[in-house]
Amino acid sequence: MRVFVTGATGFIGSAIVRELIGAGHEVIGLARSEAAAALTGVGVSVHRGSLDDLDSLRSGAAAADGVIHAAFVHDFRDYAEANHQDSQVVKALGEALAGSDRPLVVTSVTALLTPGRLGTEMDTADPHSVARVASEETALAMASQGVRASVVRLPTSVHGDGDKGLVPTLIDVARRTGVSAYVGDGTNRWPAVHRLDAAKLYRLALESASAGTRLHAIGDEGVALRDIATLIGRRLNVPVVSKSPEEAVDHFNWLMHFVMMDNPASSALTQERLEWRPAQLTLLADIDRQAYFGN
Helix, strand or coil: CCCEECCCCCCCHHHHHHHHHHHHCCCEEECCCHHHHHHHHHHHEEEECCCCCCHHHHHHHHHCCEEEEECCCHHHHHHHHHHHHHHHHHHHHHHHCCCCHHHHHHEEEHHCCCCCCCCCCCCCCCCCCCCCHHHHHHHHHHHHHEEEEEEEEEEEECCCCCCCCCHHHHHHHHHHHHCCCEECCCEEEEEEHHHHHHHHHHHHHHCCCCEEEEECCHHHHHHHHHHHHHHHHHHCCCEEECCHHHCCCHHHHHHHHHCCCCCEEEEHHHHHHHHCCCCCCCCCCHHHCCCHCCC
């Protein structure tokens, strides 16, 4: 299959690219000129363009047998605009595939689910959430327009070598402040998945997911923030402390929203539907390695 991939040079996208090539697919990656060399070096054809150029997205999708959309502008200063842009990208990709029954796999997040209870693939977005809601709804609506559209919801932590996400940021905060902290009793939970397990799920979704399917890329259903903080404290040899919500605002800054998140999620239906099984390290086992802490 000739697959058009957005975000092909990213942390998750690069793993998806390797997974696709390993399974015998041909990959075309969306890239600006400065990122093109990284793709050609691993055997990927380059489609020049960006998320701002909807015409380039449509032409890339139209020339492919299927599309995986793994790119997102992680601008938390204007998250509403980032989400709006993403929904427009999804719409453009879907329009290019309309009436063809070709697959479109779109990225969403479990963070859009109702907090505090185990989220499943059957659950729709919490009414108060803004995280990727429009993108998910736009993608699934394409199922009625002759597109085999599916959504892969990613958890709060996607981990593995090269991680620059939330856990490395927690480690940096602990180094800078001299304490590894959590909020309150620290029993709020992050779901997690290794990026190689996630990449395999994207491939399986491309190859066989039914139109209108929501899938959960979940390895750990919920890891307590206190357990993550305790591991970081042990590795850095710094105290592990609880912060009140008021204290945590100054301590964590923009990370506060995430360290307060209680977002457990299940992948039981995904495992049943696509015979996908997480096989890589769990979150705690993975971050308990020197790769996460440098020299």
